[in-house]
Structures are given as C-alpha cells and as structure tokens.
Amino acid sequence: xxxxxxxxxxxxxxxxxxxxxxxxxxxxxxxxxxxxxxxxxxxxxxxxxxxxxxxxxxxxxxxxxxxxxxxxxxxxxxxxxxxxxxxxxxxxxxxxxxxxxxxxxxxxxxxxxx
Amino acid sequence: xxxxxxxxxxxxxxxxxxxxxxxxxxxxxxxxxxxxxxxxxxxxxxxxxxxxxxxxxxxxxxxxxxxxxxxxxxxxxxxxxxxxxxxxxxxxxxxxxxxxxxxxxxxxxxxxx
Numbered sequence: 001x002x003x004x005x006x007x008x009x010x011x012x013x014x015x016x017x018x019x020x021x022x023x024x025x026x027x028x029x030x031x032x033x034x035x036x037x038x039x040x041x042x043x044x045x046x047x048x049x050x051x052x053x054x055x056x057x058x059x060x061x062x063x064x065x066x067x068x069x070x071x072x073x074x075x076x077x078x079x080x081x082x083x084x085x086x087x088x089x090x091x092x093x094x095x096x097x098x099x100x101x102x103x104x105x106x107x108x109x110x111x112x113x114x
Numbered sequence: 115x116x117x118x119x120x121x122x123x124x125x126x127x128x129x130x131x132x133x134x135x136x137x138x139x140x141x142x143x144x145x146x147x148x149x150x151x152x153x154x155x156x157x158x159x160x161x162x163x164x165x166x167x168x169x170x171x172x173x174x175x176x177x178x179x180x181x182x183x184x185x186x187x188x189x190x191x192x193x194x195x196x197x198x199x200x201x202x203x204x205x206x207x208x209x210x211x212x213x214x215x216x217x218x219x220x221x222x223x224x225x226x227x
Binding site: 031032034036038042043044045046049051087089093101102104106107109 | 154155156157158159162170172204213215216218219220221
C-alpha cells in the first residue's frame, strides 16, 4: 500500500530564513498532496495542496513543489516568522481504487528561532 | 459559528470504563472521520463515514464503535478503556472524499488512568 515518509522530523531555522520540508510517497498513482499545519494544542488546518497535474503552487510565503518522477513533494516557507512555529503534516491520496483515505506523513516540528 | 464541534474537550477516566465523544458538523459535508493522534503526534485514521455509511474501518479494536445517526453527526463510543487509548481524538469532515479539504474539530483529549 501507499507509504509517505516525511523529513526532517524536527527543523529549527532562524527567523527570516527559509524552511523546506520534504515528503516521499510510494504509489505513483497518487494524485493529491495536501499540507496541514498544527499549532500547539490546536487542530490541523490545511495550508496548501497540490494535484498531480501541477508541478508547483504558491500562496504568499508558502509554496509546494511536486516531482512525480521522483515521487516527492516539498513544502517551502520563505521569510519565516514566529507564527510559523508548528507541526506540519504532508499527506498523499493513493489511487482512485482506494477506500477514500489519505496517507499521512509522521509530521515535522518547525521551530523558528528569534 | 463552529464548523466542526466535538464534545467533550477533555476526558479523564479510569481503565475499564466506557466513554463517548460526540461530533457535529454544520458545513453540509457528506463525509466524516475520526482520527487518533498519539503522544508522538502521528495522525491515524480510525473510521470514515460517507452519508451515514461506513467506508473506512482501519485496524481498530472492536472496543471502538462509531455511530452516525445522520450525515451531520458522527459519534465515537469506546468500551473497556485501556491505558493505550490515551490520545487526542479528532473528528473531521470533508465535502469531497479524499481530495477535499479536511475540516477538523478542536480535538478531545482522553486520559485513561
């Protein structure tokens, strides 16, 4: 079945620098790749997603890139700010024959140092 | 207006007890989910219902029983609670199965003593 690996598990960056989190997936038929942000004690919330017919998507300081050949996708956060500190989860949807579930990465704790 | 609400927010109980968590969504979504998030923060899907019909039932002990009285509600009942059940349980809903945004509730933190 589909497997999603997420790296690193913890990432510490200086405020203002960029952060990159990478996920790899195993099912080449996966077609949807969301990223969720979970602040401490809060619920996960979708911050950006990308579908397999697109290579890159941007929304202000965040962007996601997808490399279907290599089966990996990455979250890029530029000009990091203290409020970017959170746990970030990637996920992938397996092929359309799946039973309607996302396969989740293990999460990356992003720490923004002032 | 809260889109996905779940109650209670905190549950502290003894091993062997039975407890329920309720979830309601006012978004008009067809699909609802229960997720478990353990102390390592890993999100694990437990159940998914689409229009009151069970469509995902992951490897979860049968002490856990979901019930969906209508498509806006998905409750979780847990029998004979064990220490390993301690976790945060999130309810979520989505309009589109799999490739739609998941809207999570605030979570219910269950502590089994």
